[in-house]
Amino acid sequence: MNDKKKLDRRGFLGFATWAIGGIIGAGFGIPAIAYIIAPAMRKEEEQEWIRLGSASKVELGTPTLFKTKIEKQTGWITNEEEVSVYVLTENGRDFVAMSNICTHLGCRVRWISDQDVFFCPCHNAGFAKNGDVASGPPPRPLDQYQVKEEDGQLFVLGG
Amino acid sequence: MVLKIANWLDERVGWSGVWEAIFLRKIPKVNWFYTLGSATLFTAVNQAVTGILLTLYYVPTPDHAYDSVQYITTQIPMGWLIRGLHHWGASAMVVLTVLHMLRVILLGAYKYPREVTWFTGVFLLLIVVGFGFTGYLLPWDQKAYWGSAVGSSIAGAAPVIGEWVLRVVRGGSDLSAVTLARFYGVHVWVLPASLILLLGIHMYLVIKIGISAVPQREDEA
CATH class of the missing domain: 2.102.10.10 (Rieske [2Fe-2S] iron-sulphur domain)
Structure with a gap:
């Protein structure tokens, strides 16, 4: 972000929207991946x-x-x-x-x-x-x- | 470099125009009640994402439904979270849909030229309720079974055709594997397809016509 340009209200809200959206996206994405790959992460059953x-x-x-x-x-x-x-x-x-x-x-x-x-x-x-x-x-x-x-x-x- | 590729693509695909039409459109000065539709849309996306994930493990037969749900909840990492989001998201979606509808009624947003948006909204409400009703049976536990037994028996109370409707809903006169299979089919195929179609029209109209302003007194307008 340009230092000389001050972050205006519109810019801040735009940035905040992306940031919160990103957090929510990760909140879904990371558990989803763990959930999907679970069978492969399971330890092989011991003999x-x-x-x-x-x-x-x-x-x-x-x-x-x-x-x-x-x-x-x-x-x-x-x-x-x-x-x-x-x-x-x-x-x-x-x-x-x-x-x-x-x-x-x-x-x-x-x-x-x-x-x-x-x-x-x-x-x-x-x-x-x-x-x-x-x-x-x-x-x-x-x-x-x-x-x-x-x-x-x-x-x-x-x- | 990224910008170059983005521009190259945009010149051919034109997505920036679509982006501007959706997210950079002008709206009147409104209040927080006007975000209820977006909130409902968010819960719809939540239901779609978590619902698709649940189908990876869920099996809709009397033999396996309950056990597979227990397996998701207790054995799969984050399974409790995915199921929990879908479970609570369902209630949130019904509540938000109704609140959104109340806002539209109380602030007069259903009036000309937005009647068609309202019509699609009415059917969307029915779809949401249908999702709730069919989804309730799927865990196949006691609450699900008896809840659906009572719920579907209401259909049988209708005069003349009630008995027939009841058998269509249940796929027979009693709750059975047939009921579970058709509730599942309706829940994951029929209703989502209808939802996407109607939601597409609904949101196209919201964007095309623009949202209504907060009603004013005549002399202030």
């Missing part, structure tokens, strides 16, 4: 230890299927999701927990004990007992969960 069941149910040397349900919260809706995990142990102390989802296209694999293989019916894929690809199109071994045993109960980290 939790999911209880599978008793460790004694796992047969030595045979992948054993555990099924459990977890709750997933999206917006205001709570959904139940089924989690299926194959647990393998050779000595009863060290456990390997594998997802039953085929790494090819996401079908469910199942353990065929006669043939010693995880079989995926979609494209005839086979996985070895430890999850390695034995045959067919899968690009990588079965995904593994972090697993722990506490008081005879098995837990995997997921969610």
